[in-house]
Amino acid sequence: MPNKQWITPDGKSYNLYADMLSQPHLMIAGKTGSGKSVVVNALIYHALFNAPQDSKKGAELILIDPKRVELARYKNLPHVLRTATEPNEFPQALQLAMSICDARYRDMARRGLLDYDGGEVYVIIDEFADLMTTNKKTCSALVQRIAQVGRAAHVHIILYTQCPLATIIPTEIKVNFDSVLALKTANVKDSRYIMGEPGCESLPDPRTEHRAQGYYRSSGDFECWELPMIPADDIAARIQWWMDQVKPKGGLFSKVFG
Ligand SMILES: Nc1ncnc2c1ncn2[C@@H]1O[C@H](COP(=O)(O)OP(=O)(O)O)[C@@H](O)[C@H]1O
Ligand SMILES: [Mg+2]
Known part of the structure; x- marks a missing residue:
């Protein structure tokens, strides 16, 4: 498999992350x-x-974070619809995503659309294994349904796990994730389970x-990419910029957009 850099052969830079965000659903696995x-x-x-957050094009986030720390820094952003950190909150957060799908389908039916024309909703699930061990039946059914x-409702799942075993990611869920980023694994067996061959x-x-490198597949074959790291200061600055766009009003944060 070729090792790709960030510049495509025709000299254009390629944004791997933009590509990942435009996929229906993404699974990230690695130790x-x-x-x-x-x-x-x-x-x-x-x-x-x-x-940017506005009624038509905004990206909205539903964060499921069993470790409680990983995604915590984002929780006050105006884009975040729900943050779930406790096992009893996981199904509620997934249910919210499901009801957004339902509402969008009703809206699409009314307007004769086959594909939703509004903003993207990303359901980001840190350590999917934790959902499967605490609330398997409900969570598994909801994730599969979403x-x-x-896809057509523009509600995306981005899930990541260190343990891509069949018991953790049931086949009926795995088949819906055509987009996969396979990072370093502990052994050949895990690599085979994630991308069907050794390498990770x-x-x-x-x-x-x-x-860091990873094998990424959006359509077609897995290809190896260099993965850049965004400096922590840049991430903090972007969060702060968004926090400055919302101002307290009556004790609650209110949006100044739209
Ligand atoms: N793309 C990258 N470029 C450089 N260093 C990286 C990159 N990705 C990860 N690292 C290094 O590896 C460490 C572990 O990465 P992390 O994302 O926390 O792993 P995981 O979430 O899979 O446990 C980071 O703290 C960083 O030091
Ligand atoms: Mg991590």
């Missing part, structure tokens, strides 16, 4: 320290940059080599 959080932060960073109907186990270890 601890393989760079999952760095990629998700970059995705949120790009989502905030590409799609993955099936979200030999990727550089980001923690010791300070660089």
Whole structure:
């Protein structure tokens, strides 16, 4: 497989993260320290940059964060519809995504649309395994349903896991994720489960080599890409910029957009 850089052969720079954000659903898998959080932060960073919050084009986020710390920094952004950190909140957050799908389908039916023409909603699920161990039945059914109907409603799932086993990601969920980013795995077996062949186990270890690569498939074959890391200061500055756009009103944050 070719090693790709960020400049395409015709000299244009290619934004891998923009591509990932335009996929219906994305699964990111790799062992601890393989760079999952760095990629998700970059995705949120790009989502905030590409799609300013307004009624038509805005990107909205539903964050499911069983570890309670990873996505916490985003929770007060105006784009965030719901943050779930406790097991009993996970189904509620997924239910919210499902009801957005339903409302959008009703709206599309009324207007004769086959594809929703408004903004994107991203349901970001950190360590999917935690959902499957705490609330498997409900969460699994909801994720599967959203993955099936979200495409036309522009409701996307981005889930990541260090443990891509069949018991954690049931096949009926996995088949709905045509877009996959396979990061470094602990062994060949995990690599085979994620992308159907060996390779991930030999990727550089980001923690010791300070660089990351991953095999990405959106359509067609997996290809190896260098994965840049957005500096923490840039992420913090972007969050702050958005926080400055919302002002307190009557004790609550209110949006100044639209
Ligand atoms: N794209 C990258 N470029 C350089 N270093 C990286 C990159 N991705 C990850 N790292 C390094 O590896 C560490 C672990 O990454 P992290 O995203 O926290 O892994 P995971 O969430 O999979 O456990 C980071 O703190 C960083 O030092
Ligand atoms: Mg992480």
